[in-house]
Amino acid sequence: MKLELRGITKRFGALVANDDINLTIEEGEIHALLGENGAGKSTLMNVLYGLYRAEEGEILLDDVAQHFAGPGDAMAAGIGMVHQHFMLIPVFTVAENVMLGHEQTTLGGRLDLAAARKRVREISDRFGFSVDPDALVENLPVGVQQRVEIIKALSRDAKVLVFDEPTAVLTPQETDELMNIMRQLKAAGTSIVFITHKLREVREVADRITVIRLGKVVGTAAPTASNEELATLMVGRAVDLTVDKAPATPGAAALVVTGLSVIDPHGQVLVDNVSFDVKVGEILAIAGVQGNGQTELTEALMGLQPRVLGEITLDGTSLCGHSVRQVLDAGVGFVPEDRNRDGLVGGFSIAENLMLDRSNRLPFVKRFTLQLSFLADFARTKVKEFDVRSQGIDTPVGRLSGGNQQKVVLARELSRDLRLFVAAQPTRGLDVGSIEFVHERIVATRDAGTPVIVISTELDEVAALADRIMVMYRGRIIGIVPGDTPRSVLGLMMAGETPAEGVAA
């Protein structure tokens, strides 16, 4: 089925998320929609799927204009979507999720689960998915959940399938498998829209590429285009994709973790007997697919986890069993993985957020009162130093872009005397310009002699920053390898295979 979008314009108040977008997807084509976070790709697809109503423009399927009042209409017309955040109900089985919204019933109104199971098996077998229709979705790995999403769309006879950032949650191996599935679907005549900001994937699988920036189509490219060309189109200026970094000059081990385990309230072991160290002047990157214990490990370091076994020492003094306050005072800086939830208070101003972790003492507080003029001076200096773009230091951080928010977090954490710097997913959801800035600051911190831990699920970031790479899988360390370890080896390690060359220190 041929899909055509003509002159789509979608506004949110004063913000124009999509500005006169034209796009044609031919039958049996994989069309990549490339753009940075916030460029308007997802908005466009939500318009297509009937979740948003566009102010202007029209959608045509096989040259017939469509009017979608909601997702139901879009699905009926043959459009299916695999959402970035899966639209699956965790406590339902696969079959129940697939049948939801177009349920078949037997006599007497009972759900016809047998028919739904059969449908799941049929589609699952056709693409070699091997998905159990009776498994509860919440017990499935994310890769399999994604297949359930695909089955869900195909069970409604989708002719146009939209994949919204499908690889964000996958291991490199799962990503390869997804690419194969896309090719299979294409061979079966399905048109595919593939939304992503990852250049490598686009070049591997797409037939055509459309680049979107700030809500506008800024160009099209062939999959033969180089990474640099695509990045330049996407960002709007020449970008340097590598990080300038001198070889590390590691000193003595500063942070030593021995036999650390973290246990959740249900008795699940989330971090399983982990031992490693970080030396002065090096960056240790912790790689792994989301949800393999990295989050809990950093929280244990910060004193945020209640059930911890093992020993953590920083420069010879124990950090275990101490409060977060004491850990901070010991000189640990921390960039949490979800800045909006754990890193910032959205309603507070930039200045207030900059002093959040030092609200108990001089120089910010004197005799129980805030030193507002000192705070204002401090905030102005930091805003300048970290290039936070805003209307002033009194702007609520909730109104800043993701990149500027992350700069505020960095400015706060790096303006103390640090003996250890922990950054979890430091560039998640940021634009290329901000990513460059954050990476530079992290390397500068290392060069100043601070041991740095970077937790990232992005192999690009790990490869760019790490002096040593530690890969975690199901709460355990699969291996600690040098920073120049090939991507393919890292990919296998992230899927739980111990590297052949053994564990390097």
Added chain:
Amino acid sequence: MSTIAPVNQPTQPVEPDDGPATTVIKSWKVPVVLGVFTVLGILLLIVFGRSGTSTMALSTSSDLIQLPDVLLPTRETGVVISILLAALTAVSAWMVQTRRKVPVWLIALFGVLLLIGFLVWASADARIPVPGLLFGSLSLAVPLIFGALGGVISERVGVVNVAIEGQLLAGAFTSAVVASVTQQPLLGLLAAMIAGMLVSFVLAAFSIKYFVDQVIVGVVLNVLVTGLTGFLFSQVLAPNAALLNQPPKFERINIPLLSEIPIIGPVFFRQTLIVYIMYIAVAAVYVGIFHTKWGLRLRSVGEHPQAADTVGINVTGTRFWNVSLAGAVAGLGGAYFTLGSVGAFGKEMTAGAGFIALAAVIFGRWDPIRATLAALLFGFASNLQNVLSIIGSPVPSEFMLMLPYLVTIFAVAGLVGQSRGPAASGKPYRKS
């Protein structure tokens, strides 16, 4: 690894290779609580033990099949039960020590034993009519069960229903008036449903359409209905009681055969129409929620409204109409007060039943059958207090009055633990 078609590799059964182990966290909560109750039990049954003989009557005088009374020596029974309680506590402690999970049946058995011990102790040289005790329990549980069903439906679809109390009260008031004027109890029943539904409309409109905090709307509605019915009662109903507040009650209907089964028959099958409707309602809600299209959609909206929206389900509409349905069901429970038991409307006559029903919803983990059982437990606690004050138990009646609420607190706070409700319950769905 083969180089071709990695897609065909089964990725589903990635389950336990040697993956992360699960350890049972040693939690001494259960043994400690059981221990405390064992000590209390020993104090009551042995230290303050009473001598005499306790009589349990198992049949009513009108039964076809007469079972003999059970006679138990009070002190000896108390000693035996104390020993059993101590043994169960020891078993639970041993299980925790060896890192095993204490099974629920053990806790339930402990509770039943403790209850029997208490009953035997309280009825020294007295006679407890067991069918009467259970019959009364069911009667007191009827409005709780209707309220709990309304709560389950509403919470499962994603709206916290604190307004059950208001829905019960509105149902009680309206059914009394309508049934008095028309002299038709069935019309009263219908009116109660409509009244409960109207209360729900307000809850639904404010929480779904205008995103007002659901708990606050619920609380305000309760206060509003209490005030309104109280005002109308003293200004309109009381002066014209003969016309407006003397509804005909439903007659008891004995189901042939079933009503003659010993113990069960007199308790469950010599009831009024409303109770029989309740049996059907419990079964219907259970089957409906877990085995029909309606229930699947309802649950999906309460768990993940956005996911429901993306498959073309109208989230707002589903929520609105199911919250209304919940109100209608709760309204039926209100009608039981006036048309089933008391026979006239009285100011604030529901007396917190709606909140106990809410507790039953949580205690029953949002499951209609379990919520019904929880409501029966609360009904039993209330009626135990009635029966014991009649046979003249040595426990002060003020203390006995606390019993149902104590049971509620223990049940909800202690035993529910980490049960998980519908994920999106209480959260308004905003479509951007």
